[in-house]
Amino acid sequence: MAMFVILLLVFGVSAVSAADDDAFIGVNIGTDLSDMPNPTQVVALLKAQQIQHVRLYDADRAMLLALANSGIRVTISVPNNELLGVGQSNATAANWVARNVAAHVPATNITAIAVGSEVLTTLPNAAPVLVSALKFIHSALVASNLDNQIKVSTPHSSSIILDSFPPSQAFFNRSWDPVMVPMLKFLQTTGSYLMLNVYPYYDYMQSNDVIPLDYALFRPLPPNKEAVDSNTLLHYNNVFDAVVDAAYFAMAYLNFTNIPIVVLETGWPSKGDNSEPDATLDNANTYNSNLIRHVLNNTGTPKHPGIAVSTYIYELYNEDTKPGPLSEKNWGLFDANGLPVYIMHLTGSGLVLANDTTNNTFCTAKDNSDPKMLQAALDWACGPGKVDCSSLLQGQPCYEPDNVIAHASYAFDSYYHKMGMASGTCYFNGVAAISTNDPSHNSCIFAGRYMAQLICFYFLKFLVHHP
Numbered sequence: 001m002a003m004f005v006i007l008l009l010v011f012g013v014s015a016v017s018a019a020d021d022d023a024f025i026g027v028n029i030g031t032d033l034s035d036m037p038n039p040t041q042v043v044a045l046l047k048a049q050q051i052q053h054v055r056l057y058d059a060d061r062a063m064l065l066a067l068a069n070s071g072i073r074v075t076i077s078v079p080n081n082e083l084l085g086v087g088q089s090n091a092t093a094a095n096w097v098a099r100n101v102a103a104h105v106p107a108t109n110i111t112a113i114a115v116g117s118e119v120l121t122t123l124p125n126a127a128p129v130l131v132s133a134l135k136f137i138h139s140a141l142v143a144s145n146l147d148n149q150i151k152v153s154t155p156h157s158s159s160i161i162l163d164s165f166p167p168s169q170a171f172f173n174r175s176w177d178p179v180m181v182p183m184l185k186f187l188q189t190t191g192s193y194l195m196l197n198v199y200p201y202y203d204y205m206q207s208n209d210v211i212p213l214d215y216a217l218f219r220p221l222p223p224n225k226e227a228v229d230s231n232t233l234l235h236y237n238n239v240f241d242a243v244v245d246a247a248y249f250a251m252a253y254l255n256f257t258n259i260p261i262v263v264l265e266t267g268w269p270s271k272g273d274n275s276e277p278d279a280t281l282d283n284a285n286t287y288n289s290n291l292i293r294h295v296l297n298n299t300g301t302p303k304h305p306g307i308a309v310s311t312y313i314y315e316l317y318n319e320d321t322k323p324g325p326l327s328e329k330n331w332g333l334f335d336a337n338g339l340p341v342y343i344m345h346l347t348g349s350g351l352v353l354a355n356d357t358t359n360n361t362f363c364t365a366k367d368n369s370d371p372k373m374l375q376a377a378l379d380w381a382c383g384p385g386k387v388d389c390s391s392l393l394q395g396q397p398c399y400e401p402d403n404v405i406a407h408a409s410y411a412f413d414s415y416y417h418k419m420g421m422a423s424g425t426c427y428f429n430g431v432a433a434i435s436t437n438d439p440s441h442n443s444c445i446f447a448g449r450y451m452a453q454l455i456c457f458y459f460l461k462f463l464v465h466h467p
């Protein structure tokens with residue numbers, strides 16, 4: 001990395017440089033859940049998982065308040081339904097910034113504003129005001145002296161890039177030049193970055209078997225299967241890099257060569273219907289595990305090796321109320337209870353993932369507790385406490401008739417993990433206590449069992465840079 005930067009300086013080349021030296025992994029927080037955890041619970045989960053960067057799809061006040069003083073960096077969004085107003089009126093934009101940004105910083109570390117979402121492809125009638133919206137939001141930040149710390153950009157679907165393979169021949173759909181050129185000019189002059197949504201899952205699904213699954217999932221490919229760009233002779237071993245490079249080339253085609261890229265959304269669904277056979281737990285796990293390793297390693301792309309491409313995973317929770325095919329509801333890393341949908345496997349990266357980075361504890365019922373108090377606490381946890389107690393029903397894995405201690409332990413532990421193991425969340429009027437023994441038995445798996453492996457991920461960044 002250092003070497004690369006020095007060479008560029010020597011030759012005086014204007015080139016992409018990352019906003020931050022190191023790439024980070026963030027997570028998108030969609031809220032289309034029938035049982036959406038409250039903002040305190042969301043932030044507890046983020047903290048427990050060491051997630052340091054999030055993207056919100058709006059600027060929800062309660063969420064921004066919960067994120068205050070958490071150390072978490074936040075990208076907020078101007079939703080598409082507010083875009084026309086913001087893009088048509090400087091005053092509306094200034095109001096938006098006053099209400100949703102200035103009111104929250106510095107307590108809440110807002111680092112970027114995503115103005116609209118995939119506007120060119122999903123809301124083309126708002127495209128003519130997109131650049132005005134960016135400029136109005138930016139000038140309001142300037143007026144509040146916040147423009148240095150908060151970047152303004154707009155996320156694009158990668159489908160606006162045409163002929164994306166080989167990447168060196170890629171270009172943005174020319175119909176959008178009247179928007180893209182001033183937008184890139186804006187990103188360049190304000191030191192911002194291109195926000196890109198990259199979905200190798202859809203590229204793979206739509207390719208009619210042209211794209212091998214392994215290539216979409218970052219799995220090792222035999223050299224004869226690697227994709228080679230015949231113009232640059234660069235070798236591509238995953239779709240993600242090829243799409244990001246296509247975006248770099250498409251920008252270069254319009255003479256913009258120094259705008260970094262942040263991938264605002266990427267991921268893989270863990271479940272799908274009959275027409276979506278590759279939306280599986282295993283593929284989602286493989287994609288996201290490999291993605292995290294790839295991004296945090298600062299691998300960069302073949303065109304810009306070592307240049308950070310920070311990336312936000314889509315998404316934190318499975319959104320069960322999303323319309324559309326089954327896969328739409330299953331992009332999450334966690335369910336509504338904060339339990340991991342799958343345990344990512346990050347071994348094999350040559351790193352030893354230390355056990356001592358985790359606080360792998362459980363919350364269980366005290367043996368000698370008053371059964372009435374236990375029952376009351378159990379009822380509370382499964383009721384107002386919103387724990388999913390379905391595993392305790394007859395015929396389910398944790399059902400133990402006449403064993404209120406076992407049932408209460410299961411419910412207490414679920415609540416404790418749902419609350420991110422925050423202090424004071426394993427009390428239940430004194431009938432619960434923290435323990436290091438995993439009470440899981442047979443197929444009755446307690447929350448926290450998999451915590452160790454999961455947390456390891458988010459320490460990877462630390463380990464990579466402090467081996």
Ligand SMILES: *[C@@H]1O[C@H](CO)[C@@H](O)[C@H](O)[C@H]1NC(C)=O
Nearest residue numbers: 020071072073106109110111
């Ligand atoms: C906010 O985030 C920025 C960007 O990561 C960082 O440089 C800054 O130190 C953070 N501020 C606080 C108060 O944590």
Ligand SMILES: *[C@@H]1O[C@H](CO)[C@@H](O)[C@H](O)[C@H]1NC(C)=O
Nearest residue numbers: 090091094136139140141143
């Ligand atoms: C928009 O408002 C800002 C203050 O919020 C001002 O500095 C800027 O000049 C205005 N821009 C336009 C195009 O009116």
Ligand SMILES: *[C@@H]1O[C@H](CO)[C@@H](O)[C@H](O)[C@H]1NC(C)=O
Nearest residue numbers: 120124159162173174175176
């Ligand atoms: C380019 O964009 C225009 C306008 O949205 C659209 O009609 C056209 O289909 C796009 N071209 C391609 C090849 O996707």
Ligand SMILES: *[C@@H]1O[C@H](CO)[C@@H](O)[C@H](O)[C@H]1NC(C)=O
Nearest residue numbers: 177181251252253254255256
């Ligand atoms: C890019 O720059 C070249 C050389 O200066 C010029 O010929 C070309 O017209 C420019 N292209 C665009 C899209 O501005």
Ligand SMILES: *[C@@H]1O[C@H](CO)[C@@H](O)[C@H](O)[C@H]1NC(C)=O
Nearest residue numbers: 293294295297298299306349
């Ligand atoms: C990490 O980066 C190094 C080069 O800096 C590269 O050789 C290695 O393959 C990368 N590993 C992964 C998992 O991307």
Ligand SMILES: *[C@@H]1O[C@H](CO)[C@@H](O)[C@H](O)[C@H]1NC(C)=O
Nearest residue numbers: 351352353354355356452453
């Ligand atoms: C973590 O702890 C488990 C159980 O104590 C042990 O089997 C495993 O080897 C440990 N892993 C590391 C990387 O120390």
Ligand SMILES: *[C@@H]1O[C@H](CO)[C@@H](O)[C@H](O)[C@H]1NC(C)=O
Nearest residue numbers: 359361420421422423434435
């Ligand atoms: C870690 O676990 C202990 C109990 O062993 C608990 O008292 C403490 O609050 C936990 N710390 C964090 C940061 O969760």
